[in-house]
Amino acid sequence: MSTGFNKKGVKVGVLLSGGVDSAVALYLLLKEGYDVTAYHMKTVKDELYITKEIKHKVCCSPSDTFDAQMIAKKFGVPFKIVHVEDVFKEKIVDYFINENLLGRTPNPCFFCNEYIKFGVVMDIALRDGMEYVASGHYARIIDGHLYKAVDESKDQSYFLASIRKEKLERIILPNGNYTKDEIRKIAQQQGIHVAQKVDSQDLCFLPDNDLKAFFKDAGIEVKQGNIITTDGRIIGKHEGLPFYTIGQRKLGIAAGSKFYVRAKNVEGNFILVAPVDELYDKHMVVSDLNLYDELPNEFRATVKIRKKFKEVGCTVRYEKEKGGRLFVTFDEPTFAVTPGQIAVFYDGPKVVCSGVIQ
Ligand SMILES: Nc1ncnc2c1ncn2[C@@H]1O[C@H](COP(=O)(O)OP(=O)(O)OP(=O)(O)O)[C@@H](O)[C@H]1O
Structure with missing residues (x-):
């Protein structure tokens, strides 16, 4: 790895999720001689995971906290848990709900990187005396500029492009020069117990991507409405605007097979559909x-x-x-x-x- 400098004893706070990428990032930092502290954040209350049967892997569950703790222990680095549940709810979950209700398609991970990971948590780490903050993201920072990862198939620069320029100078992304296979191999070689753990699949506050359950649990009523073609024909009912995205084909109605979602109209509570070429x-x-x-x-x-x-x-x-x-x-x-x-x-x-x- 080359992060451009090799400073023995320089304090780095690594965002440690309990997954393989940030575990290897931690190892690579230690190998370079950094003085590493692990920061693990809790974005949602553990009850969410304890009370539901969840099929897909997410990033911030109780078992991830356990894994993160084991990794920090293995490498003998201090482990800090940062509770960001309240600010996460305000900045990320509420934004997600509001955008959906406005008929738009939000990207919560993008804003989590700006406000939470490289916002609240980074500020805490810097206040603790860390000089840099690192994560397991696949991207590179070169001369204060953000670049794609070497492994383009894993590149996460898209999600990191919310981070303000001034912050980039204080961020290290050790994994950006590696492929995912290489990262897993390093994890295996180092005996990191999550070497084969699957990548996060869904939003941490939206287990199994179950939007209907999410809106129901949040007590938000989502109304049915019409599905209308661009030439003005009503061809069926939709189950609520948030459950559809632009470009979606499966509309769940017999007449819908050749139509795609073209737009969502909040005032009229209808979905406008069109043939693909439109x-x-x-x-x-x-x-x-x-x-x-x-x-x-x-x-x-x-x-x-x-x-x-x-x-x-x-x-x-x-x-x-x-x-x-x-x-x-x-x-x-x-x-x-x-x-x-x-x-x-x-x-x-x-x-x-x-x-x-x-
Ligand atoms: N709960 C968390 N606490 C601290 N850092 C986190 C947490 N969740 C994610 N991160 C940081 O954000 C990075 C990207 O997370 P994301 O879930 O998008 O990817 P991932 O490939 O599953 O990463 P990992 O294998 O490290 O879990 C992680 O590598 C880690 O540095």
Whole structure:
């Protein structure tokens, strides 16, 4: 690994989840000579996991806390638990609910990185006297700039593009130069007990991605409404706007097989559906920007508009006024451009800026 410096005894707080990636990050930091302290955060109350049968792995359950503690013990580093349940509820869960109720598609992991992991928890670590904070994310920071991971199939720069530029100088991402296979191999060689643990699959506060149960438990009433085609025909009922995303095909109605969700209308509580060729857009507007460099008035980039999406080339016009907006023209018509989702702009492997699709 090369993080660019080798400072024996320099204090680093590692965000330790109990998964394989941050366990290996911890090991790699120790190997470089850093003085490491582990910080494990609790984002949701343990009851959520204890009272439900959960099929998929998430990142912040009681068993993850146990695993994190075992890893810290194995390597003989101090282990601190940080309770962020309240601020997590306010900044992440409530944002998730509100965006859904506004008919938009939120990205809570993106904002968790900004507000919680590299916000609240990082601030605590720095206040404790840590000089750097590290995580097991797959991305790289080079000369204060955010880059994709070497292993592009595992790259998480998309989720980290919310982090403010000033913070990057204090962050170390030891895993960014490795492939996932290499990380698992190191874990195996070092006898780390979670070497084969599966990756997190769902949102930590939304076990098994069960949105219906989530809204019910939160006491939020979600109303049924009409599914309407772009030529004005009502073809069925939807079960509530939050349960559908732009580009979704399975509508659960017989007449729906050739239609995709084109838009969600909150005022009228209806879903607008269209044949696939109507779901391609040539333009989008992006605001709530996080810039890593001063932007020119116009520039070329590639852009990623959701988690599992192959970047597409684009031309961008930057309007600096009113907090900053980007007017984007895709090189090719692009499927399911989704309001609320995050757009991250790249110059090759380097992250240029990010923002929220309007
Ligand atoms: N509960 C937690 N406490 C502290 N850090 C966490 C926690 N959950 C996630 N992280 C940090 O965020 C990083 C990315 O987490 P994420 O769940 O997205 O990925 P992951 O590949 O499953 O990581 P890991 O294998 O380390 O669990 C982790 O490597 C870790 O550094």
